[in-house]
Amino acid sequence: xxxxxxxxxxxxxxxxxxxxxxxxxxxxxxxxxxxxxxxxxxxxxxxxxxxxxxxxxxxxxxxxxxxxxxxxxxxxxxxxxxxxxxxxxxxxxxxxxxxxxxxx
Amino acid sequence: xxxxxxxxxxxxxxxxxxxxxxxxxxxxxxxxxxxxxxxxxxxxxxxxxxxxxxxxxxxxxxxxxxxxxxxxxxxxxxxxxxxxxxxxxxxxxxxxxxxxxxxxxxxxxxxxxxxxxxxxxxxxxxxxxxxxxxxxxxxxxxxxxxxxxxxxxxxxxxxxxxxxxxxxxxxxxxxxxxxxxxx
Numbered sequence: 708x709x710x711x712x713x714x715x716x717x718x719x720x721x722x723x724x725x726x727x728x729x730x731x732x733x734x735x736x737x738x739x740x741x742x743x744x745x746x747x748x749x750x751x752x753x754x755x756x757x758x759x760x761x762x763x764x765x766x767x768x769x770x771x772x773x774x775x776x777x778x779x780x781x782x783x784x785x786x787x788x789x790x791x792x793x794x795x796x797x798x799x800x801x802x803x804x805x806x807x808x809x810x811x
Numbered sequence: 812x813x814x815x816x817x818x819x820x821x822x823x824x825x826x827x828x829x830x831x832x833x834x835x836x837x838x839x840x841x842x843x844x845x846x847x848x849x850x851x852x853x854x855x856x857x858x859x860x861x862x863x864x865x866x867x868x869x870x871x872x873x874x875x876x877x878x879x880x881x882x883x884x885x886x887x888x889x890x891x892x893x894x895x896x897x898x899x900x901x902x903x904x905x906x907x908x909x910x911x912x913x914x915x916x917x918x919x920x921x922x923x924x925x926x927x928x929x930x931x932x933x934x935x936x937x938x939x940x941x942x943x944x945x946x947x948x949x950x951x952x953x954x955x956x957x958x959x960x961x962x963x964x965x966x967x968x969x970x971x972x973x974x975x976x977x978x979x980x981x982x983x984x985x986x987x988x989x990x991x992x993x994x
Contacts, residue, residue, distance in 0.1 A: 708812060709812065709815060710818050710858075710927075711925070712926065712927055713921065713925055714815075715818075715855070715859070716920050716925070717920065718822045718825065718826070718855075720913055720916060720917050720920065721829075721913075722826065722848070722852075723913075724909055724910065725829040725830060725832070725833055726829070727909050728833060728905065728906050729832055729833045731902075731905045731909065732898055732901075733897060733902075734896070734897065734898065735838055735897070737838035737841070737842075737884055738832070738838060738841055740880065741832055741841055741842065741880070742832070742833075744872075744876065745829055745832060745845065748848070748852055748868075751852075751864070751868075752852055752855065752856075755856055755859055755864060756859065758861075758931065758934075759859055759860065759927055759928070759931050760925050760926060760927060760928055761928055762928050762930050762931065763931060763932050766928070766931040766932050767932060767938070767951070768951070770861050770863075770864060770932075770939065771939060771942055771943055771953055773864050774864065774939070774943070775956060775960060777867055777868065777871050778960050779960075779963065780872070780876065781871055781875060781876055782963050782964055782967035783967075784879060784880065785968060785971045786971055786974075788879060788883045789971035789974040790974060791883065791887070792887070792974075801887060
């Protein structure tokens with residue numbers, strides 16, 4: 708028994724599923740943000756896991772793109788939390804069902 | 812063999828902490844569980860031979876992003892509706908749908924042949940920096956993305972400051988409360 712790449716992909720899939728469920732099913736808006744972060748983490752893990760199955764030159768991209776993905780996640784968290792603060796001041800609520808003021 | 816044992820330990824910790832995020836009542840506990848997930852994922856990166864990504868993961872994710880999230884949760888802790896139910900009726904269908912999708916993807920994943928390549932480069936600091944800042948004409952060109960990323964972070968920081976400072980003036984306060992009463 709050795710460590711196989713498929714185990715890493717299965718772990719990434721499980722984490723992505725939990726993150727997606729957290730983002731879609733929970734009502735608290737902080738859990739929505741945390742679910743998105745969890746899903747982004749799982750995608751990074753999948754990148755690195757696939758990069759290790761490629762030969763030398765091709766495996767570079769899969770180990771550099773996660774750095775960009777982490778930085779984009781930082782920007783997303785920054786703007787998302789600012790939006791939450793802004794809406795919280797209007798609505799005094801962290802329940803995402805109360806944010807439906809656009810009548811869409 | 813030893814790598815598999817380490818991987819199983821780290822994977823169990825990661826999935827367990829992710830389930831804690833999903834099931835915890837207060838967002839502060841969820842945030843702390845998410846930090847645990849990210850730390851164990853950083854361990855898996857080191858195990859796979861990409862220690863630089865693991866270190867960046869700890870510094871940026873577990874250090875910066877989660878600190879920001881936990882700080883904002885602490886600031887907004889005085890919400891009136893902390894006792895709202897965690898799920899509603901739609902959640903059941905969402906969970907079933909996402910689980911079915913994950914089952915399909917996992918089925919396709921198990922069928923595909925994959926194996927570790929022995930000649931992959933180790934994601935050390937030297938490899939990462941020499942590729943990331945390779946400004947040669949025929950190089951990979953990641954440095955342009957790096958510059959764009961700097962602009963993205965700067966603009967998102969400016970946007971966050973502009974959005975969060977909005978109610979420092981007093982006239983906007985009355986404007987907002989009017990809106991709330993209309994609602």
